[in-house]
Amino acid sequence: MGRDRTVAVVTLGGTIACAPHPLGGVTPSDDPAFMAGVLADARLSATDLPGTHVISAPPLASAVLDAPRLAAVVRSLERVVDEGACGVVVTTGTDTLEEVAFMLDLLWRRAEPVVVVGAMRHGGLPGADGPGNLRDGLRVAAHDQARGMGCLVTLNGHIHQAWQVRKSHTSSLSAFESFVSGPVGSVHEDTVRITSASVIDRPLFILDTVTVVPPVALVTAALADDGRLLGVVGGLGYRGLVVETMGGGSVPPQWSSLLERLTARMPVVYSSRTGGGPTLRSTYGGAGAERDLRRIGMTPAGLLDGLKARLLLGLLLAVRADRASMDEVWDLFDSPTTRGRRCEFVDLAAR
Structure with a gap:
């Protein structure tokens, strides 16, 4: 028709x-x-x-x-x-x-x-x-x-x-x-x-109506926060974590070791709590700065804010995307291209 x-x-x-x-x-x-x-x-x-x-x-x-x-x-x-x-x-x-x-x-x-x-x-x-x-x-x-x-x-x-x-x-x-x-x-x-x-090019997720999206935590960095919430994230059953950093990619220095332990267990992504502008990758050094976050295995969300990064990470986990595929998707939102391409991910239950 x-x-x-x-x-x-x-x-x-x-x-x-x-x-x-x-x-x-x-x-x-x-x-x-x-x-x-x-x-x-x-x-x-x-x-x-x-x-x-x-x-x-x-x-x-x-x-x-x-x-x-x-x-x-x-x-x-x-x-x-x-x-x-x-x-x-x-x-x-x-x-x-x-x-x-x-x-x-x-x-x-x-x-x-x-x-x-x-x-x-x-x-x-x-x-x-x-x-x-x-x-x-x-x-x-x-x-x-x-x-x-x-x-x-x-x-x-x-x-x-x-x-x-x-x-x-x-x-x-x-x-x-x-x-x-x-x-x-x-x-x-x-x-x-x-x-x-x-x-922009972006992923396409084909889900079943009973698809279970694994829980992803969203934590916002704040001045002088000691990071105690990070210490319980792993034990609460979360499968992933998004950290809304200060500025372009900064967290309190004491968060670094806590986040490093979490990255060994689950994907951890960082966005900016400002809601605008890209996450930084290589400008600032020192404990808790974005160079340190990259060193311990955290992934920048690019231009996505924390709310959207959390949704995207949950869908990637739902379709069991591997690390290489995840990195490819995050890169789409870091350096957008407009070729009309959709990276397709299919939940096994939807086949």
């Missing part, structure tokens, strides 16, 4: 799907009519939006999502795309939106774009942004120039690539930014403008 002007929409919950709760606060509504209303508001005064094929899903707080649930979402979306949909929109909560989008990008293997949207203001507030973000997402998902770009995020009129988008404010409408190179485009006056179409 050829592509048509239909966009598949799956609603996973989050603020965009929240309604006031009788006991106070707001929660994702389990009434399908609620999101139908958000979609209707998105279509107000628009005559040229694509048609929609809504895939019903139970509303979930964004913190509940995990790899098996997202793998199941991907499979359902692939079926709709294979039947002719020109793109996909996923609505979810903004608290973990950057992680959900990155995970979807690593799992998505179709040319049709996946566009993740959400809202910073729920429907009970004046100026709720959900309908507008959904409207923009529908336009981006149906835009020919978005084909082949994997997973994109559309919020507040900006279009971001999943691998670099980051939430930088708890409540602002402009909470999401692309720290590495800025947004790839925008949506204004109902017009999609993609101004940077460079898509």
Whole structure:
């Protein structure tokens, strides 16, 4: 079946799907009519939006999502795309939106774009942004120039690539930014403008919906921290560790020996706690500096922040990638190239 002007929409919950709760606060509504209303508001005064094929899903707080649930979402979306949909929109909560989008990008293997949207203001507030973000997402998902770009995020009129988008404010409408190179485009006056179409080479993970992703710890380095958390990581069952370092790759000197023991047991990756810029590799020496971290066997995450590095390391462990394959993947995010290449990893359970 050829592509048509239909966009598949799956609603996973989050603020965009929240309604006031009788006991106070707001929660994702389990009434399908609620999101139908958000979609209707998105279509107000628009005559040229694509048609929609809504895939019903139970509303979930964004913190509940995990790899098996997202793998199941991907499979359902692939079926709709294979039947002719020109793109996909996923609505979810903004608290973990950057992680959900990155995970979807690593799992998505179709040319049709996946566009993740959400809202910073729920429907009970004046100026709720959900309908507008959904409207923009529908336009981006149906835009020919978005084909082949994997997973994109559309919020507040900006279009971001999943691998670099980051939430930088708890409540602002402009909470999401692309720290590495800025947004790839925008949506204004109902017009999609993609101004940077460079898509980096990145891995593709083919998982089963029951794939178990091994636990990966995430620890942030801080001034004068003695590293006692590192002393218990190995005994808690973690299979990998990501350390968010100070600056470009610095931890307290007393961490060095603790990390060296951990690298003998599991893959240990370091990113920067700043969230922007590459991890350093060879500038600073001395105990705890990046030259020391490389010496003891730690791997730099390149341009990925700690949240995304943790997800990527978990998927690499899930597919039992060897050290050489892991190094190749991390290098993709250290010195990005745009040859359109996907390094494919298949979970044995998905064969």
